[in-house]
Amino acid sequence: MSGAERHPTVLRSRTRRPAPRGLPRDRLLDPVVGPSAKPLVSVVAAAGCGKTTFLSHVAARATAPVGWLTLDGALGSTTAVLAHLQLACADLVPSLAERAPWESTEDALATLEQVLDGPALLVLDELQSIDGTPAARVVEGLLQHQPVHLRVALGSRTVTSTALTRHLAGTATVLGAEDLRFRTWEVEELFRTCHGTRLRADEVADLAHRTGGWAAGLELFHLATHGRPPSSRARLLGAGGGQLSSDYLARHVLDQVPAPLRDFLVRTAVLATLTAARCDDLLGSTDAAALLEQAHRLGLLNAVADAESTVYCCHEVMRAHLLDVLVGRDGGARARELHQRGAQLALREGDFDAALRSSCRAHDWDAAQRVLAIGGGELAERPGSWIDELPASIRDTDPWVALALARRLVVDGALEEALEAYRLAGARVETATGRALAAHELRMVQSWLNPPLGVVSDWVALTRDAFVAPRRQLAEPRPADAPRRLARAVAQLTAGDLAVAAREFSAVSEQPTLPSALEAVALLGEAVSLSLSFRPEAAESRERAAVAAKMLGAPALERIADGLDLACRPETAREALSHLRDRCAAIGDRWGAALLGLFGAVAGLPTGMLTADEHRALASELTALGAPALATWCSTMAAVEDARTGIRDRGTAAAVEKAAAGVGPLPHALALLAAGTAQGRVRAARLARSSGATTWTALVLRGLRATPGTATAEAPPALEVRCIGGFSVLRDGMPVTLDALRPQHQALLRALALHAPLPVHRERLLEWFWEGRDPERAQHSLQVAISALRGLLDRPTATPATSVVRRTGGGYALHLGAADRHDVRRVERLLAAGRSALERGDVDGGRRSLAAGVRELTADVLPDDGPAEWVTGERDEVRGSVVRACQSLADLCSAAGDAPAAIQVTRHALALDRYQDGLWVRLVDALTADGQPAAAAAARREYAQVLAELDVPVPVLTHVQLPVRVLAGPLPARARV
Template structure:
């Protein structure tokens, strides 16, 4: 095929096209269109695998941000890239290939090829990766041009990568071995999360808005990018009050004109009628549509086309389709306006009858409630009985007039069920009691009694929203939160019945036994069709606890939580959806996410959802989210929340995070509040995958509890600034032993948990003695240490130092803590947050690490050779950590903290050129010119003391750019 008869088309849809023939470091300057809006890092990471894969596909409906995403990705990754925006004329393969040929030739500065094979050879030219991005590829799906495009990709070498974006999936044969790995980003991935929408509106558009209203906006629009943008345009013209009202507009009227013009403009009359009927249905099926429309079989042929256009989406929990929220509200309004009132009422009546017959009671009741047909709604409730009050089935009751709730037992029951599913447990209990007083029917009485029992079972104020248990008995999950979770977990055998799976899994989590918790939780998560609340709750727990550390795979964890949120909201379980909303915002690691999470927690408190607020506060503290209060104070407040809920296990865990083993008053305070002991020798919750940021707290608060009966004492040691030892929270006085014995202990502390051979110990400390005398001295020292540790530590015969063959080992038991190990963990955590691009969390971890480093390791040992290597290593690491803290704090605009961290870096290691240069640069850039000059002179004095000519010194001349922080 020759391209000679076709013009070689360079796309001119973006600025800078005249620069196409010039390149910068091998990258075409014309590139993609100018990227605007919010850069969503999680989506860039979703596309990144295309750097090694042959094919990437971004398929989503109109207005979801496909082009923006690819433009951001291309700009960020700086790849050699050809960008081509398809138009209908490109359905001719010669035209499409001619445009690509011209672009590739301009990129590699070669003559234009005349065939697909030559184009493939040209793309291979220098072997460097080449990316071809085709936008709006749906315009050629199913045409000869698409076939030729697939042929081009098959002819191209592995260094050529194709990324296509459009509203339809290309019809490529993805079973080919060349396409073994395909990177797919779908419409669900592109939906704006609440934290992203909040950041877009506030940080990009400068629009101040209540975080809760942002959450309402995202729910009303399903995170549709075009709708969020249209809201911004609408809100720019509004007063704050009107802006608030628009965000609460569940119909999203501001997006309707865009829908008519750009999404629904080419609908046929029959398709529009079908969508109007479908808008009445929570779950759209061909049978329901045909029963309401009339002609049998018509929907079966039309619905797949509407799915292909994303006007309907496949439900992933039940067999059927769902309509996106904005479209549903729009077509509901269109259906009402297109019919006279009599015909409209008759159609709605047929829909109610059909839905009741097929068991979709919640959908039928919502139609009746929307139309204000309360007499029919009451009759339906009475006919259906308990089936109408299953979890999530009474969300429609929000439309009930207060007068009906106060006078009718069935409506009172519906409101109680709604409040219970919303986590408003005290109010649910009060309304259930009202329903019980009004009940004049045995079934109504039974339902009211169960709801009253459930809403009071979880404490003196209300029941927590976790499912489990029936009337008259305390649910096992509730028992696990009160005390002895290990006993509860063991009582629910490994082969627990389905109704106890969630309780068995969560009880094991509370007992610190993650391994035992996972099997029942996984089994429970699969029971969506039998017990949806328990299954979704299990999925939420698994999202956090299935891996060893929180946020080990943040994108995967967030996607799992987002799925729970979506399913819970559709199922009417608003308490669980709200909890997932808050957790998703917390795990985003962004400032906007923190604002959303804080607003959700406050919303829980306002509603009376005390369990939701406490659980969100727990996740926020564990994820190191700044809440404006010191972390220890936050844990103390959290302990008070859990105590008020009667959750002693969770309260004691929070106290263990707030207390310090170095403070006897904190330990005593914790002991007073813990009137129920932990059971068993397993580590507690703070020792599971959610690693404690303060293991000292765990060791101190759990004195005599976590280790009770285990035979292994809880150990807490500090090495920075001098050795101190706590056993089970008690400070050990080492002044009674000789200096050499204390040195033996320091050697064992540096190797805590690992055996140290007796010859190594003897030769290190008594090198001037013969072997027999050295071993004797070692035995005397070990005996003295054991005597002091046993006497002043546990006093019950449990040994902290054990003999293993020819070695000695300092035993590390449950709840043990070491400042060296904690320092290492914090630096690893900071590194992980840097990789995740979560600078605020990295700053928190780095600050904690720098705070731990109070002085050198064992300064009391002087220049002893055995400690020098360890001492120098930690000094250098602490100085580098302070420098990293300074740079990261500066990037967040925290100038004072950055300067202080840089000064600390110099203080820790005054011989580090990098630390001095960083401090000088930060002082100068923060406007402290005089202090910067004084610091520069001190640096020059330090260099002079080493006999080094400082020259112009840092900050002068050519050094200026070198010292500026990144």
């Protein structure tokens, strides 16, 4: 073994966790960081899909210690990767840095099992860079024998065999490029919250379509348009933005691919899907299988195994780039020739979509017409973007294209435009069967837009009638066929009978021969029912509905599914939901816009997010669509908002209640709550219980009770507790004199106040304040002390149930009401709000909340109590939280170019805890950036003194370099003393 192998160079930069940037996406983060998360998560996607960004968000949201290692080709040896793994794991357990170097995988596993006594997260990024090396076997061993407390997150362009095996066994989560793809509403949220740019709904849709939601493509678009007028966005979108992605893909992807494989990928890009046989036929070769496997291993192709062979496909952005390379390298004539051969292969295999697209790209319009003549009926069943490939001469004359255009308008929600398109298709279709098909679909659209009068039996008309008079349909016998059962389930959902609706939608979706469109609608209805019922399986149901809508190729249903998911996060996703509404309006999808508005109104009702006028405007919108039952929901919610502001009119309330009772139990319950009577609340609770909406109705009632009119906004708080810098209690705005209490009773009050509103078990109190006393006498002393505290703090009319000091379980707690204040709890709330805002991508809001929380802690918590056992833990925890907030705040200030603010907040943190390595690094960096070299040198000297106090060897400090030793963890005990 060489000297370099025995003593590898260990770079701290490889174990430095990247700062989270971009948009944290809850739909991805919740499954991998929540309480039910698997111990292993593997993120597998090609370059530019956002793997590292996502992993940084996972690390930022984790509540456990996090270690990070970015792998590269230089870590191929066992010794090198073990040395870096040990350094990364030292961020989990600092004592690991002092241990002997790990010699083997078994040594690392045994050590981790020994030292990890709580949850921890290790992130390994760029795993593909060590593929095929001894280091890869080290990682495989770590995954095969993963320590019980260690969660692992992997980022790679290829999936490891162990991760795949564990995924199949249910102990790992594997996320791919499709999961990381930015949805349309996420594109809008990304630009609005992270880039400070508000894109129009049509710009968002166009950008999402052209980039395929590819993270790097979105970032490149932002860089190309940042600081430029809005017209630059339109020009770039009109040009397709190919030049942006071309440079990126050429530098970061294709330049790293061997030349034979790169040539193979360029020439086979004319094929939409690739198999070994198809590629060999196209190129006249025999080695396609090996090249496809190599491309898949490098993360350039996705693979799906079918009954006969493995089918590969390329990301659309990558494929578009490869086709551009083909034309630029071989010329247009050679490219058209390959497209023609690809069209012939696709047509021979019955892939009409690929055959038509290749014919169009070859400019072989005769071939395109032949494809339409042979497979036009099948193509018309999938009315996708292939229509846009055709020239106007074919698009405006071919009957199958006319029918496909009408169907595409339907699935996009533009029903008024679809009417005219169907009439045109009926006039162009030459066969009697085709004309009958167009006429039938035309009647379906007409029956939705203009419901027929009288009794109806068609399932579309029945579904439409559910939005008019749901109880009329529910009075009929239960139908046997799936389409009419689906219509009945829609009526149950409209009536608010959520439990029954969820069961009926689930039963319909499980029908084996159900058409895909009905299945998608049934899954969406089930997701709505479960979400409004606050059922734990609702999130999974929403995901199934979104996947079904995407597989169906129905953008209108996709938007509704996305809107439902957003409505379940009303506080953070209101803007994104509004964007989806705008997108629907721009397309002409009036029903989609109204339903998304209804989702937002229902979700925001408990907290009063919409005003009564906004609810009434939505009711008018639904009335104009001919959906009076849904409009009644909105009118009822408007009555609730009126009640929230103290507006109640008996005549109006009676009319609203009558209309709501005619719709169903849940709207009726809302109307009873709006009336505001005790009897009405009892009846509302019964109706909510019977309809499966107890939780949502209780939230609405709680919101009504917390109205501004029921509290005195200007009254001082009943109780205010101050623990920062000293102890005091204020009651009704006046200081409480504690001199009458014994010193021991005062200490007990401080302990209860510090932990408030959480209870402290009496055994702990006895141990803290009456240690060594006879148990019975100690218990009696505690009761005497509690009685003294109650006599001092309670009002004369207080009872044990309303006392400030309450018995809770086996202990006592200082009760804090909604109007009470606690300075330490306020610091915690502000810091939590700041972290939450940063996770959502709200940098300005996060910075404000963190700064407010940091400013609150001007001194230690209860400094006069010194090292008392009951105070040190809480004191260190608060101090540590504020110091960590200062670190985040300093990073935000530095990123914004505000060096003076970064200096100020870093010095504030060092005043609280001068034994934090990261703070000194930030201070020196900020002083240097602010042009204060002398102050930076002084900070280095002071830092060296700190290290000397801790007996840490002080290296020579040059420029802004600092020691690599990380002084993580709490303040050393001897330094505190």
